[in-house]
Amino acid sequence: MKIFLLVVWLILLPLGIGMPITLQRERDTLGVKAMQSFLTGYFVVLGIFQILSTIAVLLHLTMTQLTMVSICVYVPLAFFGYGVYFMKLIRPGRALFEDRREGLKGFSACFYVLAVLLMIAQIAAGFYYETPNADDAYYLAEALEAYEKDTLYTLDPYSGYPMEFDVRHSLSGFPLFYSFLGRISGVHPTIIAHTVWPPVVILLAYITQLLIGMTLVSREYASLYLFLIGLLNLFGNTSRFATENYLLTRTWQGKAMLSGLVIPAIFWVFLYYLSKFDTRYRQRESIYYDSGKTAYRREYVTGIITLSLITLTGLFASTMSLFLLTVLVGILVVLLAVYFKKPLMILNIVFLPALIILAYAVLYVFLR
Amino acid sequence: MAQLFMQYREYAGQGLLVAVFLCALLYLAFCYRDGRKWLLVYTSCVVFVLAFCPLLSNLYYRFVGDDTYRRLLWLLPITIAISAVAVYVIQKERRMLLPVILLIVLCGAFTYKSTPSTPVRKAENLYQLPQDVIDVGDYFNGVSERKGRDIWVAIPVSFIPYIRQYTTHVNLFYGREMLDPGWNGGNDLYDTMQDVCINIDIVDHYQCDYVIYTHDQCMSDDYEKHGYELETIIDDYYYVLRNTRFDAQDEG
Numbered sequence: 001m002k003i004f005l006l007v008v009w010l011i012l013l014p015l016g017i018g019m020p021i022t023l024q025r026e027r028d029t030l031g032v033k034a035m036q037s038f039l040t041g042y043f044v045v046l047g048i049f050q051i052l053s054t055i056a057v058l059l060h061l062t063m064t065q066l067t068m069v070s071i072c073v074y075v076p077l078a079f080f081g082y083g084v085y086f087m088k089l090i091r092p093g094r095a096l097f098e099d100r101r102e103g104l105k106g107f108s109a110c111f112y113v114l115a116v117l118l119m120i121a122q123i124a125a126g127f128y129y130e131t132p133n134a135d136d137a138y139y140l141a142e143a144l145e146a147y148e149k150d151t152l153y154t155l156d157p158y159s160g161y162p163m164e165f166d167v168r169h170s171l172s173g174f175p176l177f178y179s180f181l182g183r184i185s186g187v188h189p190t191i192i193a194h195t196v197w198p199p200v201v202i203l204l205a206y207i208t209q210l211l212i213g214m215t216l217v218s219r220e221y222a223s224l225y226l227f228l229i230g231l232l233n234l235f236g237n238t239s240r241f242a243t244e245n246y247l248l249t250r251t252w253q254g255k256a257m258l259s260g261l262v263i264p265a266i267f268w269v270f271l272y273y274l275s276k277f278d279t280r281y282r283q284r285e286s287i288y289y290d291s292g293k294t295a296y297r298r299e300y301v302t303g304i305i306t307l308s309l310i311t312l313t314g315l316f317a318s319t320m321s322l323f324l325l326t327v328l329v330g331i332l333v334v335l336l337a338v339y340f341k342k343p344l345m346i347l348n349i350v351f352l353p354a355l356i357i358l359a360y361a362v363l364y365v366f367l368r
Numbered sequence: 369m370a371q372l373f374m375q376y377r378e379y380a381g382q383g384l385l386v387a388v389f390l391c392a393l394l395y396l397a398f399c400y401r402d403g404r405k406w407l408l409v410y411t412s413c414v415v416f417v418l419a420f421c422p423l424l425s426n427l428y429y430r431f432v433g434d435d436t437y438r439r440l441l442w443l444l445p446i447t448i449a450i451s452a453v454a455v456y457v458i459q460k461e462r463r464m465l466l467p468v469i470l471l472i473v474l475c476g477a478f479t480y481k482s483t484p485s486t487p488v489r490k491a492e493n494l495y496q497l498p499q500d501v502i503d504v505g506d507y508f509n510g511v512s513e514r515k516g517r518d519i520w521v522a523i524p525v526s527f528i529p530y531i532r533q534y535t536t537h538v539n540l541f542y543g544r545e546m547l548d549p550g551w552n553g554g555n556d557l558y559d560t561m562q563d564v565c566i567n568i569d570i571v572d573h574y575q576c577d578y579v580i581y582t583h584d585q586c587m588s589d590d591y592e593k594h595g596y597e598l599e600t601i602i603d604d605y606y607y608v609l610r611n612t613r614f615d616a617q618d619e620g
Contacts, residue, residue, distance in 0.1 A: 125480055129488050130496035134529050137544035141532040148536045158543020160518060160536060190533045194496035212448060216404065217455040224458065228451040231469065232385075235476025236447065239381035240485040243442050248479045249486050259442040267407070267445055274403040320439060323428065328443045331414045332407065339406045 005185040010200055013074060014041030016081035023088055023096075024302045026295060030097040032214070035207045040306060041081075042204055043265070046173075047312030048073055049180070053173030054363070057153055063146040066176065067183045111223035118230030119206050122248055126198040131249040136193075139175045139253060143189040146179035167367040171360060173316045174254045198251035205247060205260045206230070208268055215271040254317035262314040262321070263328065269307045270332050272299075273349070277340065304349055311353040315360055322361050329353060372420050375438035384475035389446045392453035399456070408449050415443045497530050500603050504580065505534040507602055511578070512537035519577040524606070525562050527580075541574050568594050579609045 015034070018041025022033055049070060056066040088096055141157035149155060153170040156163040169175075178197065182189040187196065206226065213225030236244025246253070247260035276299050311329075314321035333350050337343040380386045389412075397409045418424055418440060425437045454468045482488040492499040504527070512519050512535075520539045523531055529544050542558040557574050560567040561581070567588045571579050579596065581587070583605045591598075596609040 128491060129480060130491040131486055131488050132496070132529070133486070134544055134547060136533055137529040141536065144533065144536045155536075156543070157532060158540065158545060160532070160539030188495065190497065191494045195494050209447075209451075213451070213455075216448070216452045217459070221455045221459055225451050225455050228454050228468070228472065229447055231472050232447045232450060232476065234479055235473050236385065237477040237479040237481065238383075238385045239379055240483065241379045241438060241441075242381065244447065245479060245486065249488070255439075259439075263442060264445075264448065267448060270407060271404075274407060278403040320436070323432070324439065324443060327415075327418065327440065328411075331411050331443075335406045335410050335414075336403070339403055 002185050002187050006181070006187065006196060009181065009184055010196070011038075013078045014038055014045050016078035016085070017041040017044045017074065019081040020084045021302055021305060023084060024298050026299065027094075027096070027098050029099070032211075033097060035211065039204060039207050039211070039265075040309070042200075043306065043309035043313050044077070045074065046177070046316045047309040048077075049177055050173045050312045050316035053152075053176045053316075054171060054360075056176075057170050060154075061152065062150045063152060063176070063179055063183065064150055066152065067180055070180055071184070108220050108223045111227045115206075115223055115226040115230050118227065118234065119202065122230070122233065123199045123202050126202070126248070126251060127195060130194070133250050133253070135250075135253060138169065140178070140190050140193055142169070143175040143178040143182075143193065146176055147182045147189045152176065165367065167364060168319055171315070171319050171364060171367075172254055174257070174318075177316070178252075193252040201251050201257055201261060202247070205264070208261060208264045212264060212268045212271060215268070215275045255320070257317035258314055258321060258324070262310055262317055263324070265310045265313075266307070266325070266328055266332070269303055269310065270336065273303055273336075300345075300349075304352055307349065308352045308356060311356050315356070319360075319364065322357060322364060325353075326357055326361075369420070369422055372422065372425055372437070375435070376419060376441065379438045379441045381477070385446065385450075388471060388475050389444070389450055392449045395453045395456070396449065404452075408445055408452070412444050412449070415440065495534060497534055498526075500606065501527055501530040502534055503602050504606055504608075505531060505538065507600070507608070508538045508578070509535050520575070522557055522561055522571055522574065522576045522579045524580060524582055524585075525558070541576070568596075575611070575613075577611055577614055579611075580606050581609075582606060 015038050018037035018039065021040050021044070022037040025036070028036075052066060052070055052073070055061075056069075138157050142153065145151055145155045145157060145160075153166060154162060178189040178192045181187070181192045181196070185192075206229070209229045210222060210226045213222035213229075217225050233244045233248060236242055237249075239245070243259040243263075246256040250256045251260075276296075307329075311321070311325055314325050329350050333346050337346040340346060377383075393409050393412055396405055419438075428437050429435075450472070454464075454472075457464050458468060480488050493502060495502060504523075508519060508521065518537050518539050520541065522541060523538075525546075528540070528542070528547060531538055532540065532543075542555045546555060546558050556570050560570045564584065565586050565588050566579075566581055568591055569588070572594050578599075580602075587609075591609055595611060595613045597612050599608045599610040601607055
């Protein structure tokens with residue numbers, strides 16, 4: 001029963017929630033659409049949880065109340081998502097997905113198999129090995145306080161004493177998310193964090209990289225790109241601060257999500273914009289794009305929504321995002337505005353994410 | 369500036385993979401003229417400049433107050449750029465596949481290699497916590513349920529990072545901050561719990577509900593005279609003493 005509940009909440013729910021946004025984008029194969037939906041769905045789930053947990057912490061609510069409100073938000077969203085999907089599926093006319101099966105042969109298929117094997121090996125290593133880290137004494141004890149004591153960041157995780165408001169940690173919701181998953185499935189939050197959640201993060205990180213690969217190199221070679229990413233993760237332990245090291249050995253910590261998932265996802269969104277709006281790039285890689293006004297607007301708007309959700313996911317993972325995402329998005333916006341010579345179009349993309357960051361920055365300074 | 373450079377070195381390690389990354393950026397800079405060059409090459413250049421910018425780092429220290437400025441280097445798209453350029457090269461010449469793989473393997477370091485900062489060991493359970501911590505935690509969960517309240521325990525130093533990841537019904541007088549090399553505060557209970565012979569007067573002073581010490585340790589005085597009683601021995605190694613002074617209070 002516990003496994004069934006976790007499958008529903010960790011796979012089916014995000015997949016459904018991500019569908020309405022993904023289906024707004026241009027037609028693609030079922031596989032790509034499923035990956036986009038799963039990834040976007042997680043950004044919605046984690047982004048919404050970040051907002052709800054911030055409100056709950058500020059209003060001194062309990063974990064029970066946060067869990068109830070989250071369920072009331074997620075379940076209708078998932079039903080809505082699957083509803084939109086089935087309505088589009090049964091509507092007569094052009095097929096919902098493209099059929100490109102002939103493209104998956106030989107070289108490409110071989111590297112897909114190798115890349116998936118590498119990913120499975122890394123997930124299996126996460127089960128087989130434990131890589132303890134002293135920072136867990138804060139995050140996971142905080143998750144357990146919420147799970148067992150029904151409190152949100154009011155007790156010192158190290159000792160159990162009541163503590164003063166810790167703004168740096170309290171504004172990121174990921175420990176509470178383990179509590180939430182624990183509450184809905186009945187699984188201990190430490191098992192969720194150390195055993196259940198890492199496969200999800202690793203899978204999301206690889207999906208992000210595959211989508212980057214499909215945009216940055218050709219579709220045929222995206223599998224090779226993914227395989228090389230897997231290899232770099234496996235041999236990326238050049239220092240204990242390296243992002244690859246974080247992704248595989250501290251997967252459950254927000255820092256790993258930020259460096260291994262959120263930052264690459266921001267590159268994905270901007271690469272996606274490039275692949276659609278950069279004619280030089282499209283010509284070189286022979287990328288087809290429906291340049292009609294409606295398609296353009298849809299791509300543009302879904303990109304903004306996705307970037308905003310990724311920003312919220314970054315804040316969910318760590319308050320460090322306030323600094324890192326501001327710098328990264330700032331650099332990308334300035335560079336692309338110069339490149340495209342259309343500053344307004346690029347500035348519009350980051351207006352909403354910038355507002356989110358600004359709101360959290362004000363909260364951070366005000367509560368400090 | 370020297371501190372920024374040291375932080376960079378801490379991040380880059382021996383630096384071979386960063387060198388491969390820089391070569392990948394050079395390749396992109398010379399062979400590509402489209403937006404990808406702007407996105408990967410110029411972004412990396414700006415991040416490098418900011419990583420060594422004393423003004424921004426000073427602002428960061430003032431605002432955040434710790435030495436995590438090196439995390440700015442997470443913004444470098446190292447894996448993305450290396451993999452993409454490797455694919456571009458292999459696309460042109462398929463014979464480059466094996467050298468590219470060898471380059472990554474030889475310039476990198478195996479992630480699951482155990483190091484002092486990141487020990488890698490076989491997981492003993494789904495919690496991925498030491499089994500003895502779980503055995504002790506289970507025992508105290510039972511005690512806490514019986515007493516109807518959380519219990520205050522003096523624990524062996526090796527338990528500090530783990531015990532409250534398993535149960536929050538065990539409260540501690542000292543936490544993980546004690547293990548931090550930068551920690552300036554002191555705690556005499558923590559100090560004595562590290563000793564081979566634990567000073568029972570200090571334990572007494574803190575009024576712990578329970579004290580756990582290992583088979584390799586002893587008490588400085590007869591604990592029964594101080595109102596403690598040996599309640600159980602867990603895993604034939606951890607001696608659990610109960611403070612009997614709280615018995616009447618808990619029963620009441």
